[in-house]
Amino acid sequence: MITVTNLHHSFFVGKRSNRQEVPVLQDVNLTVDKGEIVAVIGRSGSGKSTLLNLLSGYIKPTQGEVFIDGTNVTNFSEAEWADFRLDHLGFIFQSFQLIPSMTAFENVELPLMMKGLGEKERKQKVMEMFEKVDLHGLEGNYPSELSGGQQQRVSIARALIVNPPIIFADEPTGSLDTETETELLGFIKYLNEVENITFVIITHDEEVASIANRTIRLENGSIIEKDGALV
Numbered sequence: 001m002i003t004v005t006n007l008h009h010s011f012f013v014g015k016r017s018n019r020q021e022v023p024v025l026q027d028v029n030l031t032v033d034k035g036e037i038v039a040v041i042g043r044s045g046s047g048k049s050t051l052l053n054l055l056s057g058y059i060k061p062t063q064g065e066v067f068i069d070g071t072n073v074t075n076f077s078e079a080e081w082a083d084f085r086l087d088h089l090g091f092i093f094q095s096f097q098l099i100p101s102m103t104a105f106e107n108v109e110l111p112l113m114m115k116g117l118g119e120k121e122r123k124q125k126v127m128e129m130f131e132k133v134d135l136h137g138l139e140g141n142y143p144s145e146l147s148g149g150q151q152q153r154v155s156i157a158r159a160l161i162v163n164p165p166i167i168f169a170d171e172p173t174g175s176l177d178t179e180t181e182t183e184l185l186g187f188i189k190y191l192n193e194v195e196n197i198t199f200v201i202i203t204h205d206e207e208v209a210s211i212a213n214r215t216i217r218l219e220n221g222s223i224i225e226k227d228g229a230l231v
């Protein structure tokens with residue numbers, strides 16, 4: 001589902017006269033199979049978010065190639081990435097990243113608007129999705145009128161609405177209490193087992209790593225461990 005070969009990434013900081021290279025990822029090789037949950041762990045600053053941003057086209061690698069769902073996406077333009085993400089990738093973040101001025105309904109509807117679906121079809125899909133994430137009746141609430149767990153479910157609804165084969169999550173449980181976290185992990189397991197969605201989840205959290213089929217550890221921008229397979 002995802003193949004990464006010889007991936008290197010550097011950021012360049014400072015003014016042109018004093019531009020400095022900051023190497024962040026070195027020679028990352030990685031395969032994620034369809035239907036896997038892969039946890040990416042590692043200290044703060046080890047390059048986890050950079051890796052996810054490279055896999056989602058938000059930044060371009062300095063070197064190396066990325067294949068997703070059979071497509072070489074390495075040299076995609078921004079427009080190609082935008083289309084590709086809409087069809088293939090869902091995102092879940094620690095801070096939910098909902099748009100505060102839009103209702104829960106409108107947040108979930110947004111990807112369908114971007115795909116150009118008509119109003120009737122959008123409404124039907126969004127209402128079904130609110131049932132699925134167990135938020136029926138809260139469609140008209142703004143994010144500020146929802147609990148953290150509910151906001152996370154809205155963000156999952158937004159990720160799922162276009163049926164992506166892959167979901168990327170960056171510290172998805174970082175803002176949740178233990179009970180809500182257990183619920184979220186149960187839902188991720190369900191989506192993985194029943195709907196065969198592939199997950200790549202960045203986490204600090206042992207609980208999250210415990211639902212993964214595989215754990216990858218990043219240290220100073222290199223993969224130092226590719227297993228630790230947990231059931």
Ligand SMILES: Nc1ncnc2c1ncn2[C@@H]1O[C@H](COP(=O)(O)OP(=O)(O)O)[C@@H](O)[C@H]1O
Nearest residue numbers: 011013022024043044045046047048049050051
């Ligand atoms: N846009 C950027 N410009 C310069 N350096 C960056 C940028 N983004 C991240 N970094 C640096 O890259 C390293 C890895 O960051 P990041 O991928 O966010 O790590 P993690 O998610 O594991 O905490 C850090 O040293 C960070 O300071």
Ligand SMILES: [Mg+2]
Nearest residue numbers: 048049050170
């Ligand atoms: Mg990070």
